[in-house]
Amino acid sequence: MKRLFFAMTTAFLLVICGPAxxxxxxxxYHWFEYIPQELLDKFSAEHDxxxxxxxxxxxxxxxxxxxxxxxxxxxxxxxxxxxxxIMSAEGLLDTIAEGELRNMGNIEPQWADVAFDPGRKHSxxxxxxxxxxxxxxxxxxxxxxxxxxxxxxxPELSGKINMLDSQGEVLALASLHLGIEQCSGDKEKLxxxxxxxxxxxxxxASFISDGAKDVLVSGEAAVGMIWNxxxxxxxxxxxxxxxxxxxxxxxxxxxxVVLLKDAPNRDNALLFMDFLLEPENSAAVTxxxxxxxxxxxTYELLDAELKASPELNPPADAPSGTFVAVCDQxxxxxxxxxxxxxxx
Amino acid sequence: xxxxxxGVFSGLRNWLLLPSWLVIGVLVLSPVFIMLVYSxxxxxxxxxxxxDFTLAAYDQFFLDRGLFGDEPPKMEWTYINIFWxxxxxxxxxxxxxxxxxxxxxxxxxxxxxxxxxxxxxxVTVPYWVNLLIRTVSMKFLIRDNxxxxxxxxATGMISEPIHLINTPxxxxxxxxxxxxPFMVLPVYAAMERYSFSLSEAAADLYASKxxxxxxxxxxxxxxxxxxxxxxxxxxxxGAFLAPDLLGGARNFMIGSLIEEQFKGTAGNWPFGAAASxxxxxxVLLVLLYYTHYQSKTGIxxx
Amino acid sequence: MTGKSQDIRHYSGFLPISLICLVLLYxxxxxVMIYSFNDSPSITVWGGFSLRWYxxxxxGLEAPKFKKAAFNSFTIAIxxxxxxxxxxxxxxxxxxxxxxxxxxxxxxxxxxLPLMVPEIVTAVATLIFFSTIGFKAGYATxxxxxxxxxIPFAYLPIAARLQGIESFYEEAAVDLYASRLQAFFxxxxxxxxxxxxxxxxxxFVISLDDFIITNFxxxxxxxxxxxxxxxxxxxxxxxxxxxxxxxxxxxxxxxxTLSYLAGKMGSRDKG
Numbered sequence: 001m002k003r004l005f006f007a008m009t010t011a012f013l014l015v016i017c018g019p020a021x022x023x024x025x026x027x028x029y030h031w032f033e034y035i036p037q038e039l040l041d042k043f044s045a046e047h048d049x050x051x052x053x054x055x056x057x058x059x060x061x062x063x064x065x066x067x068x069x070x071x072x073x074x075x076x077x078x079x080x081x082x083x084x085x086i087m088s089a090e091g092l093l094d095t096i097a098e099g100e101l102r103n104m105g106n107i108e109p110q111w112a113d114v115a116f117d118p119g120r121k122h123s124x125x126x127x128x129x130x131x132x133x134x135x136x137x138x139x140x141x142x143x144x145x146x147x148x149x150x151x152x153x154x155p156e157l158s159g160k161i162n163m164l165d166s167q168g169e170v171l172a173l174a175s176l177h178l179g180i181e182q183c184s185g186d187k188e189k190l191x192x193x194x195x196x197x198x199x200x201x202x203x204x205a206s207f208i209s210d211g212a213k214d215v216l217v218s219g220e221a222a223v224g225m226i227w228n229x230x231x232x233x234x235x236x237x238x239x240x241x242x243x244x245x246x247x248x249x250x251x252x253x254x255x256x257v258v259l260l261k262d263a264p265n266r267d268n269a270l271l272f273m274d275f276l277l278e279p280e281n282s283a284a285v286t287x288x289x290x291x292x293x294x295x296x297x298t299y300e301l302l303d304a305e306l307k308a309s310p311e312l313n314p315p316a317d318a319p320s321g322t323f324v325a326v327c328d329q330x331x332x333x334x335x336x337x338x339x340x341x342x343x344x
Numbered sequence: 345x346x347x348x349x350x351g352v353f354s355g356l357r358n359w360l361l362l363p364s365w366l367v368i369g370v371l372v373l374s375p376v377f378i379m380l381v382y383s384x385x386x387x388x389x390x391x392x393x394x395x396d397f398t399l400a401a402y403d404q405f406f407l408d409r410g411l412f413g414d415e416p417p418k419m420e421w422t423y424i425n426i427f428w429x430x431x432x433x434x435x436x437x438x439x440x441x442x443x444x445x446x447x448x449x450x451x452x453x454x455x456x457x458x459x460x461x462x463x464x465x466x467v468t469v470p471y472w473v474n475l476l477i478r479t480v481s482m483k484f485l486i487r488d489n490x491x492x493x494x495x496x497x498a499t500g501m502i503s504e505p506i507h508l509i510n511t512p513x514x515x516x517x518x519x520x521x522x523x524x525p526f527m528v529l530p531v532y533a534a535m536e537r538y539s540f541s542l543s544e545a546a547a548d549l550y551a552s553k554x555x556x557x558x559x560x561x562x563x564x565x566x567x568x569x570x571x572x573x574x575x576x577x578x579x580x581x582g583a584f585l586a587p588d589l590l591g592g593a594r595n596f597m598i599g600s601l602i603e604e605q606f607k608g609t610a611g612n613w614p615f616g617a618a619a620s621x622x623x624x625x626x627v628l629l630v631l632l633y634y635t636h637y638q639s640k641t642g643i644x645x646x
Numbered sequence: 647m648t649g650k651s652q653d654i655r656h657y658s659g660f661l662p663i664s665l666i667c668l669v670l671l672y673x674x675x676x677x678v679m680i681y682s683f684n685d686s687p688s689i690t691v692w693g694g695f696s697l698r699w700y701x702x703x704x705x706g707l708e709a710p711k712f713k714k715a716a717f718n719s720f721t722i723a724i725x726x727x728x729x730x731x732x733x734x735x736x737x738x739x740x741x742x743x744x745x746x747x748x749x750x751x752x753x754x755x756x757x758x759l760p761l762m763v764p765e766i767v768t769a770v771a772t773l774i775f776f777s778t779i780g781f782k783a784g785y786a787t788x789x790x791x792x793x794x795x796x797i798p799f800a801y802l803p804i805a806a807r808l809q810g811i812e813s814f815y816e817e818a819a820v821d822l823y824a825s826r827l828q829a830f831f832x833x834x835x836x837x838x839x840x841x842x843x844x845x846x847x848x849x850f851v852i853s854l855d856d857f858i859i860t861n862f863x864x865x866x867x868x869x870x871x872x873x874x875x876x877x878x879x880x881x882x883x884x885x886x887x888x889x890x891x892x893x894x895x896x897x898x899x900x901x902x903t904l905s906y907l908a909g910k911m912g913s914r915d916k917g
Binding site: 058060061063064065067068086090165166167187190191194205206207208218219220329332333334337338340341343344 | 388389390391392411412413422423426487488489509510592596601604606607608609610611613
Binding site for chain 3: 351352353354355356357359360361362363364365367368369371372373374375376378379382444445447448450451452454463465466467468469470472473474475476477478480481482483484485491521524525528540543544547553554556557578579581582584585589599602603606607613616617620623624627628631
């Protein structure tokens with residue numbers, strides 16, 4: 001028993017004195033595989049701040065976690081455009097006062113004032129890119145520049161498709177495929193959307209976001225819905241993968257670093273945001289995640305290979321990307337029902 | 345049993361009981377009650393709950409009112425099917441574990457003591473190995489380009505990789521593999537107490553060996569078999585890792601359904617609580633049957 | 647053991663099945679172990695023997711993350727196992743040394759409750775409970791949850807051991823004017839030690855193993871080894887995960903050996 005007590009006290013002592021006692025802390029809630037560890041270490045060293053990071057794999061998972069009581073635990077998160085709007089409406093975001101961010105001027109003009117966060121009161125740009133799908137050309141050599149590959153696939157691809165586990169993006173892409181506007185409250189259109197997804201479901205093998213790259217690289221899936229930068233990383237591990245810019249359209253998005261309400265380390269969160277607005281640091285993220293930065297002066301710092309990557313340079317005849325829309329409550333509840341229907 | 349009512353520590357009884365009553369009462373029992381209450385609450389539009397009592401969660405589980413909620417309610421089979429799939433997978437895993445586990449336990453029990461120790465050690469090690477790691481190993485093993493497929497392709501036994509990952513078979517394999525030691529050990533424990541002179545007596549009376557196994561050995565070790573079955577069945581039924589890692593998101597079991605409500609994108613806590621209550625009720629029914637069976641056969645009291 | 651009885655006991659087919667059982671149990675683990683020494687960064691192509699992934703586990707970019715997770719896992723496991731072992735010893739004394747009393751069956755049911763309730767249900771209930779009472783998720787929530795569900799695992803071996811010890815030991819001590827504390831710490835506890843060690847080890851491993859409950863109740867930035875491994879594995883199985891798995895596997899072997907030695911110590915001094 002004495003030994004047990006000894007073990008216990010030792011453990012308690014270890015817990016109290018164990019972890020490095022940095023001057024400050026920063027708690028990040030981030031997408032998986034979206035920031036290089038070196039960059040976090042650099043921030044940590046520059047400001048003597050201990051950084052901890054949890055990850056999520058969809059905008060909806062982020063929202064669900066914060067609404068489920070996790071608000072107040074994190075300082076910053078990185079929601080996509082439409083999710084910034086939703087989180088702001090839900091009162092989950094803190095306001096960045098005028099002059100609190102030194103590097104606010106580094107934001108590229110086109111992202112300085114955006115519809116999802118007018119006046120950039122809660123957020124700064126992180127990265128932007130597109131959502132579409134990638135095909136393993138060894139397994140399928142036909143035309144891939146159509147969303148039918150996902151929603152009405154040729155027989156040889158049936159059962160070899162991975163979809164992102166991301167409600168907003170799947171429903172928006174399906175709407176593009178049908179050529180209907182997003183958030184339509186029209187019953188017939190909603191029924192058509194539901195029917196499309198129900199008919200496509202038997203062709204889909206899985207709904208995986210965090211493993212979206214892995215299933216393509218390993219050949220487990222022949223087709224995978226995916227983000228452009230993640231697809232570029234997949235291609236570097238498996239050269240037969242090709243990202244598609246379908247003619248029906250594809251999704252565009254911008255992820256943004258937001259200041260969360262009740263942030264336990266608000267000052268450090270602002271330091272971190274300023275840090276990410278430095279071109280050098282933003283370029284480090286871009287070189288790692290292989291999307292596009294929203295900060296001026298990063299382009300020169302990018303890897304040459306990245307600048308030329310087919311994922312970042314849509315063909316000339318590709319339509320422009322569509323952003324996911326925020327629906328009103330009545331329509332969103334039906335969208336939720338369609339998604340639940342699909343997932344169950 | 346040392347059933348003297350005037351034991352040395354009798355005076356301290358309530359104090360000795362206090363910690364476990366307190367810890368389990370507060371941390372297990374009361375949470376289950378709060379969960380029951382939660383299953384009757386209303387889900388807020390974007391996640392979170394409102395303290396308004398409703399049957400909506402159970403309604404969603406059992407009734408289908410159409411996409412727009414305006415159709416006359418029909419039976420909702422989706423969740424019942426998920427539930428049914430969980431029961432079915434768990435039963436199959438239990439059966440497979442029994443088929444492999446019983447002969448193994450029997451075989452170990454009939455080894456000479458020194459060999460028995462080695463065998464027992466070998467069977468115990470996997471039991472202590474992290475469940476997550478074992479599930480991941482299985483995932484690695486059976487991938488399309490995993491070692492098993494590579495080997496089969498290399499030897500020419502197959503010309504195309506066997507696609508197992510993200511199928512119900514993979515989930516079954518994972519469950520079976522995860523809980524196999526849970527079957528061997530209790531059956532072995534019962535077998536250890538079995539007196540083989542009974543088998544010898546049966547042989548002397550010209551009973552065939554398989555007759556002896558079926559009518560003498562198995563009935564004698566039945567408590568161990570049942571304990572093993574329960575130890576495999578209950579965790580298989582609520583399993584999360586095997587369906588999640590080996591089944592993709594397509595081969596949902598009740599555990600993944602519940603997890604999705606809390607950790608995933610659904611964010612519907614009342615529905616998750618309701619599904620948990622339904623799972624708990626099913627498990628308690630199995631256990632009630634077990635205790636009933638135990639008291640009937642009079643082996644309940646140790 | 648006569649030849650005849652051997653023959654009666656022997657069922658042809660049971661040996662192959664037992665061997666299959668071992669192959670099934672060890673096959674995947676051994677293959678992962680082998681591939682953890684693979685030099686190639688592609689996990690399925692063999693590129694020769696190397697320890698580079700072990701080096702990466704300890705010195706790589708992700709090393710601090712996994713080290714912190716390991717630290718959390720081990721400290722939580724030590725504290726949860728110690729606390730639940732103490733509670734289990736108290737409960738075992740009350741259940742087996744205090745005669746029959748009302749509520750004995752209920753207590754037994756209560757103590758084994760965490761064994762019977764599927765883990766995912768316990769996880770959900772604990773999460774809702776903590777969130778309702780406003781207990782902020784973090785390191786402490788994991789620890790508290792682990793203490794509760796480790797109790798039955800500690801209790802079973804301890805109770806089994808105590809059952810085999812006649813009560814005249816402590817009675818004799820008290821007859822010789824030992825206090826109850828002395829009777830326990832100097833007489834009964836040394837006799838119970840093998841059971842206590844087994845119970846502690848089992849509770850320790852159960853805590854170290856736990857993924858589901860931890861995943862539900864962990865707070866911001868707090869990971870244990872299983873949750874960190876799970877997070878990594880979701881993005882694909884990497885060789886460094888195999889190296890970590892192999893290390894944990896070795897640890898399990900050590901624990902089983904310890905537990906086995908404790909059991910052996912028990913059977914020797916049983917008297």
